[in-house]
Amino acid sequence: MRKLFSLNCIFFYLILFNIHNSYGAKNEYKVEKFELGRLLFFDKIISGNKNISCASCHHPLTGSGDGLSLPLGEGARGLGISRAETSTKIHERVPRNSPHLFNVGHEDIPNYFADGRVEKNKHFQSNAKTPAGHDLPEGFESILAAQAVFPITSPVEMAGQAHENEIGASASISDFKGVWRKTTSRIVAIAEYVELFKKAYPNKVTSKEDINITHIGNAIATFEKNAFKANDAPYDRYISGDLSALSNRQIQGMKLFNQKGKCISCHSGELFSDFKFYSISQPQIGPGKGVGFKSREDFGRELVTKNIKDRYRFRTPSLRNIKVTAPYGHSGAYNSLNKMIQHHVNPEKMLLEYNIDKNTSLPIIKNSLDSIILNNKILNRKILASSDLPSISIVDSEIDLIIEFLGSLTDERCLDMRKFVPKRVPSNLPVFD
Numbered sequence: 001m002r003k004l005f006s007l008n009c010i011f012f013y014l015i016l017f018n019i020h021n022s023y024g025a026k027n028e029y030k031v032e033k034f035e036l037g038r039l040l041f042f043d044k045i046i047s048g049n050k051n052i053s054c055a056s057c058h059h060p061l062t063g064s065g066d067g068l069s070l071p072l073g074e075g076a077r078g079l080g081i082s083r084a085e086t087s088t089k090i091h092e093r094v095p096r097n098s099p100h101l102f103n104v105g106h107e108d109i110p111n112y113f114a115d116g117r118v119e120k121n122k123h124f125q126s127n128a129k130t131p132a133g134h135d136l137p138e139g140f141e142s143i144l145a146a147q148a149v150f151p152i153t154s155p156v157e158m159a160g161q162a163h164e165n166e167i168g169a170s171a172s173i174s175d176f177k178g179v180w181r182k183t184t185s186r187i188v189a190i191a192e193y194v195e196l197f198k199k200a201y202p203n204k205v206t207s208k209e210d211i212n213i214t215h216i217g218n219a220i221a222t223f224e225k226n227a228f229k230a231n232d233a234p235y236d237r238y239i240s241g242d243l244s245a246l247s248n249r250q251i252q253g254m255k256l257f258n259q260k261g262k263c264i265s266c267h268s269g270e271l272f273s274d275f276k277f278y279s280i281s282q283p284q285i286g287p288g289k290g291v292g293f294k295s296r297e298d299f300g301r302e303l304v305t306k307n308i309k310d311r312y313r314f315r316t317p318s319l320r321n322i323k324v325t326a327p328y329g330h331s332g333a334y335n336s337l338n339k340m341i342q343h344h345v346n347p348e349k350m351l352l353e354y355n356i357d358k359n360t361s362l363p364i365i366k367n368s369l370d371s372i373i374l375n376n377k378i379l380n381r382k383i384l385a386s387s388d389l390p391s392i393s394i395v396d397s398e399i400d401l402i403i404e405f406l407g408s409l410t411d412e413r414c415l416d417m418r419k420f421v422p423k424r425v426p427s428n429l430p431v432f433d
Contacts, residue, residue: 029226033200037223038422039193040216045186045427046152048160048167049074053431054151054220056083057098060417063324064101064228069332069360070286070370071098073157076363077433084363091156092287093365095298097332100325102414103271103318105144105225110275112147114314114330117304119143126214132176139214145221149213153179180213187216192426227420230320230411238408246408253405256398262390263344263402272319272409277301279312279386281347283333283354284373285362293379296372300330312386321414323407327361334359337406341399345392348384 040046041054052074057066062080075089096114104112111119121129126140130150140146152158152167159171159179167186170178187193188208197205200219205211235254237245246254257263268274277300288296289303301310314330327333328340339359343350356362356371373379394402425431 029222030200032196033219033222034226036193036196036200037219037221038227038420039196039425040187040220041223042422042431043425043427044429045190045425046183046216047074047158048152048155048165048171050427050429051075051077052158054148055421057094057157058101060227060420063321063326064414065098065325067326067361069097069327069335069362070094071157072363072365074155074160079432081361081363090365091161093362093368093370094154094157095287095289096330097327099317100321101224101228102230102321102325102411104228105142105221106271108269108271109144111315112143113150115301115304116275116277116315118147118150131174135176137180137212137214139212139218141218142221144225145214145217148220148224149180149217152183184211184213184216187211190426196426227417228414230414232413233320233411234408235405236411247404249401249404250408251405253401253403254408256394256402257405260392260398261394261402262392265390266316267319273316275316277310277313277315278388279314279383280329280344280389281312281351281384281387282314282329282331282343283351283356283359284379284383285331285333285356285360285370287369288373292373293376294372296369297379298331312383313388319406319409321410323403323410324415332360335361337403338399341402344389345394345399347387347389351380351384 044050044053044056046053056076056079057071057073058064059066059079066083067080068083071094072083072090073094075091076083078084099114118128118130120127120143124130125134125136125138126143126146128136128140128143128146130136130146136146153171153174153176155161155168155171159165160168162169162172167179167182170182188197188211194208194211197208197211197215201215205215234245234250257267266274266276266278279300284298289298291297291299291303299311301313301315302308304310317328322328323337326337327335328337333354334340334343336359339350354374356374362370422431
């Protein structure tokens, strides 16, 4: 009787939030385009100093992230938590946590990045409103494809500094067109890539002169959408009618998630996110986004909307595969899922008593100012005052049950993704360095 009630409860939420199985259609994509995207995703040729790829911060072997609270982008070497500074080449940490890529190509996603700065908008080219405004070319097949070409425009993430290379020079003045043109020219100078583009786009590309940044973005998005799909977790089997797919503790945790914990108020739908923006008063660590106190704050969604009411609000993350995608939050402030949930229950206590050394994974950078905002009591009170979190009253044992349920959102196919890592890339730059 208890299981029947739980199942009926879930079906009610399916109807309430209009969840539909967008993955149910036959998985159709051009293999050649997928393969081109896979190679571009792992090839450091796409970065200004040829030392970082998309996979450096979004690797299949590290939960499609990098395992760090805040990434080390341009200038670093290595993979995941072993990633470390190389001499003095690192300018600063990347300001926000590397988001996981699981289900990143789902058709219901309306925006990307923690502040939603790439979003669906029919009034812009390629139906995507982006930091490039109307300079974004036509031809991107999705907003995911448009999003894929923006990390290469960031000096700290992939482009490098103005004095280091020609791509970094364009990135330093936000010359998006210049970055994309120079990156494309570098890629099409490799004959093997030109042949791969011809195979991926047989009716559009007959020579290297036909290749532009939209072909690159569309290929990378094809790889990301299909390689990182995660829609066969125990939870999926349970709501499809397999009552044995979840344990009794997971069912209890699901009820807490949907009801007493109020988690579903934001983490709803097939991907367990409404993709809206909220302040949860998470600790602010790292270099910030060049605004506020000593230019070290991150105003979140306000940086896009220019509306002060959006200050400290960030995009609701998807909870799919959450147990393998730590650290958590826009600043990666919590290595522990338990601590992240405790923060939702009591944000004041967690923020004011926060210890950066105990809660984060941050490789050391000399002269780092990671805690400058965290140590400002006045700012912390402002961050707390911005909170959109509902009042929640749950105990530690109930948090444990919710975590048990969240474990049921893990698609076990995503635990071993070695098959997607190429042994070499057309540039012949190192894949594993």
